[in-house]
Amino acid sequence: MSSDPRHDHVTLAWTGASGMPYGLRLLQVLLEKGMGVHLLISDAARVVLGTETDLGLPGRNPEAERFLSDRFAAGDGQLKLLGNTQWTAACASGSGAARRMVVCPCTTGTLGGIAAGTSNNLIERSADVVLKERGRLILVPREMPYSTLHLENMLTLSRMGAVIMPPCPGFYNQPQSVDDLVDFVVARILDHLDVPNDLQPRWGHARHTHKD
Template sequence: MFKSKVTLAVTGASGSGYFLRLLKSLIDVDVQIYLLLSDAAKIVLKTEENEAWPEDVDELNFFLADKYQSKEKQVIALTAKDWFSPVASGSSAPDKMIICPCSCGTMASLAQGLSNNLIERSADVILKERGQLIIMPRETPFSTVHLRNMLTLSELGVTVMPLAPGFYHQPKTIADLHDFMTARVMDHLKISHNIGKRWCE
């Protein structure tokens, strides 16, 4: 029914606009998405993008289907307590996961193999099953602890993709910056797209 499926997690780091653009882009290319939002992510989403998403998960799923005009069950929002969801087990989870944006606190938990919530458990599943995990931290400056955690995760096969867009495409709007990073994620997921200009185009 869908071309592929991914887990998309959102934590409390700044950069909600990147997440929104990535979510829409994945929907547009017929990808099924298991969506995980931390409580802090919802606060940042309201602060940065003035979007107040429903707290009730059933209402949230209806809201997302209407907002993005997605197919039935294309976006499946989960709660932090959905331990029986597919993303919590290696026998059923998607083999690709993106955390955008990824807080440094979440990054630290992943580096230590913690599973205190469904986001951390989902990432732990990807790691143990040798799947593809992309984390997109948004912080500055990075402390030595942050950098060590990034190195640990990189050594485990995680793609560390800081939300640091380039400027060679001469962006005119914030949306252009969102497009730049979304295109890089789509490339790493091996998903065809027509987002933005490539180098020398």
């Protein structure tokens, strides 16, 4: 890792939208790639995590951090789990925040809070910092259908430089499992983080078996 942790770390936030397997897989691959990760988990995300996965995440952050570090074989200090009111965290300040952040999955409530710049919690503040520092903010909203307000908030954030990336897997690689669908989305997120990966064959580079 470089001497400036802002450049080899990623801030990852999990919020209460459906789609927690995307967030878990993204965390796993980032750690496998040697990236430092500052992980923010909302209270609602913990509920969704228990609903959509069999992961028994401990309630206290220190124990949860050790649990996830052990599960994904993270190096010492590679993963830092932060509370949503931990205002002294590096990701709350432009001088210390990672230059890349992903909110995956992202609720439309979190999307609206970021668009409005309210910074009511550490997730919103961290996203606000990345935007003001002209970093890379990727939002993975999981909702259907989108209301006009949702779309207006997305347009506002896109104009600010954020990347809006709804988790829409492609089927041209003929996925054989849910894991394949998850990896398709995670691979695209990693591409926009400039993290090399080979989770999925790339269009035009794989041998397809479709018949004309």
